[in-house]
Amino acid sequence: MEIPTRNTRSFTFQRPDVSRLRELGRKVVSQDDFLEHHGKLLDILKIDATKGVLETLVQFYDRHCHCFTFPEYQLVPTLEDYSHLIGLPVLDEVPFSGLELVPKHSTIAEALHLKASFIRDNLTVKGSLSGFFVDFLYEQASIFEEAGANSAFYSVLALLIYGLVLFPNVPDFVDIRAIQFFLTKNPAPTLLANTYHSIHDRTLAGHGAIRCCAPLLYKWFVSHLPEPRAFIANLEGIL
Numbered sequence: 001m002e003i004p005t006r007n008t009r010s011f012t013f014q015r016p017d018v019s020r021l022r023e024l025g026r027k028v029v030s031q032d033d034f035l036e037h038h039g040k041l042l043d044i045l046k047i048d049a050t051k052g053v054l055e056t057l058v059q060f061y062d063r064h065c066h067c068f069t070f071p072e073y074q075l076v077p078t079l080e081d082y083s084h085l086i087g088l089p090v091l092d093e094v095p096f097s098g099l100e101l102v103p104k105h106s107t108i109a110e111a112l113h114l115k116a117s118f119i120r121d122n123l124t125v126k127g128s129l130s131g132f133f134v135d136f137l138y139e140q141a142s143i144f145e146e147a148g149a150n151s152a153f154y155s156v157l158a159l160l161i162y163g164l165v166l167f168p169n170v171p172d173f174v175d176i177r178a179i180q181f182f183l184t185k186n187p188a189p190t191l192l193a194n195t196y197h198s199i200h201d202r203t204l205a206g207h208g209a210i211r212c213c214a215p216l217l218y219k220w221f222v223s224h225l226p227e228p229r230a231f232i233a234n235l236e237g238i239l
Contacts, residue, residue: 113155
């Protein structure tokens with residue numbers, strides 16, 4: 001009898017190097033304080049996605065049902081799933097549309113505990129979007145950490161995570177879109193939309209790089225897999 005086979009397609013996921021972010025994360029003095037203001041972003045840095053898992057998952061994406069269809073069940077990430085994983089609520093407001101006004105320098109400065117003039121002097125344009133080079137943000141994070149300015153340090157670290165992990169776009173650059181998501185503190189709807197859009201777009205093409213928050217998608221997927229020790233033998237009375 002001929003065994004049916006599945007035609008596999010070639011996909012890749014953008015996986016940023018988070019070693020510098022992890023190093024900064026280890027310098028966070030109060031995990032609870034960071035969690036209260038920025039959610040579970042530090043947990044996302046700890047995720048080591050096993051290579052091949054997401055690439056295999058995408059093979060089961062159903063473009064018609066917009067979900068992952070397996071022989072006996074279907075899986076689909078939801079807003080509630082993503083909100084829980086990042087530790088930030090879905091706010092009762094219109095999700096990001098891309099038509100929002102660019103935030104003022106003073107607004108960015110207040111969120112990052114910097115002067116508006118400093119923001120203006122260091123915002124630059126790469127491609128078609130303005131933003132910050134990561135070396136600038138890493139430098140500010142280190143300055144705040146060494147000075148014991150924890151709130152400022154946590155804010156800059158959180159922005160780096162938004163730009164490099166949650167919404168990766170241009171390498172070594174945190175663009176204005178990521179800054180806007182950081183300011184609104186409502187990233188879950190856009191994170192989920194990015195996941196669906198990128199996977200759907202690439203599966204239509206049949207191959208290519210999928211640009212979304214790979215660690216978050218990985219954590220969601222493995223949370224639905226059986227635990228390695230789902231059953232524990234009861235040895236009481238045997239010995």
